[in-house]
Amino acid sequence: MNKILIADHHYVTVKGITSILKCINPDIAVEHVIDKESLLEKITYNQYDLLILEIKIFSNIFAPIIRELKGLNPDLKIMVFTESNEDLIIPYLCGGAQAYLYKSATKEQLREALQSIFSMGFYYQQELFHDLIHKMKGGNMHPYTSLERLSEREREVFYYLVEGNGMLEIANLLQIHQSTASIYKKHIFEKLQINSLAELINFHNKHKVYMSHGNEFE
Structure with a gap:
């Protein structure tokens, strides 16, 4: 090289x-x-x-x-x-x-x-693979818990929610209406079968290794 x-x-x-x-x-x-x-x-x-x-x-x-x-x-x-x-x-x-x-x-x-x-x-x-194997043995990760079912915009809203942003802040960051951001949030909850922000954050903490932004893992 x-x-x-x-x-x-x-x-x-x-x-x-x-x-x-x-x-x-x-x-x-x-x-x-x-x-x-x-x-x-x-x-x-x-x-x-x-x-x-x-x-x-x-x-x-x-x-x-x-x-x-x-x-x-x-x-x-x-x-x-x-x-x-x-x-x-x-x-x-x-x-x-x-x-x-x-x-x-x-x-x-x-x-x-x-x-x-x-x-x-x-x-x-x-060392990284050693940690990964231990997480998998502990049942903390599963490949089918990725975010592939979300659209690109929904994934953006997902991450902003996890970071603690409110709907108005997310709307400003993405340059969309607040009502549109709320609709994305609703779709995220429906697709991931969760009912609250606390569950969303728990989903992120438990499965983030397998989160992706497309049809394949990135």
């Missing part, structure tokens, strides 16, 4: 990753973007071997980000390197990412991840 793009708004993170990459291979060319617009432009007009992605540069980390990027460059390898504490490893890996690593990882773990991608084309952190 000779050309790598880092998408992250934290300067220190970018410098640290670049330093590790140069230690692995001094000839690696590293570029950097800090927002979604710059990222999409770079991916559209340039070829990269690897994208190291902080998903928080997107306004909605639950959106089908990987699918969008893969659509622009199907051969692009993507390593999610994030500070987000959402349980998104399965949706992102199933969506096409080759690696998923939290920023709490040590320098050695990051180096191991990068070397694994360079040599094998992927990296799966053992």
Whole structure:
């Protein structure tokens, strides 16, 4: 791999990753973007071997980000390197990412991840899968509890509700009428067979690993 793009708004993170990459291979060319617009432009007009992605540069980390990027460059390898504490490893890996690593990882773990991608084309952190297996054994997740039955707009309303926004706030955020937002909320409750906001939040906390934004897991 000779050309790598880092998408992250934290300067220190970018410098640290670049330093590790140069230690692995001094000839690696590293570029950097800090927002979604710059990222999409770079991916559209340039070829990269690897994208190291902080998903928080997107306004909605639950959106089908990987699918969008893969659509622009199907051969692009993507390593999610994030500070987000959402349980998104399965949706992102199933969506096409080759690696998923939290920023709490040590320098050695990051180096191991990068070397694994360079040599094998992927990296799966053992600790994350250990946690996943324990959650599955505890009955906290089931693939059929995804949000696939909701429309794209309903999923947006869903997440804003979970974040604690009221109907007026959601209407303003989505630039729709408050009555329209209320209709979306009603449809969400009906489709998920829940009766209250408390149940909605419980649904999110229990099944969020399998939430998706399309016909496939992201």
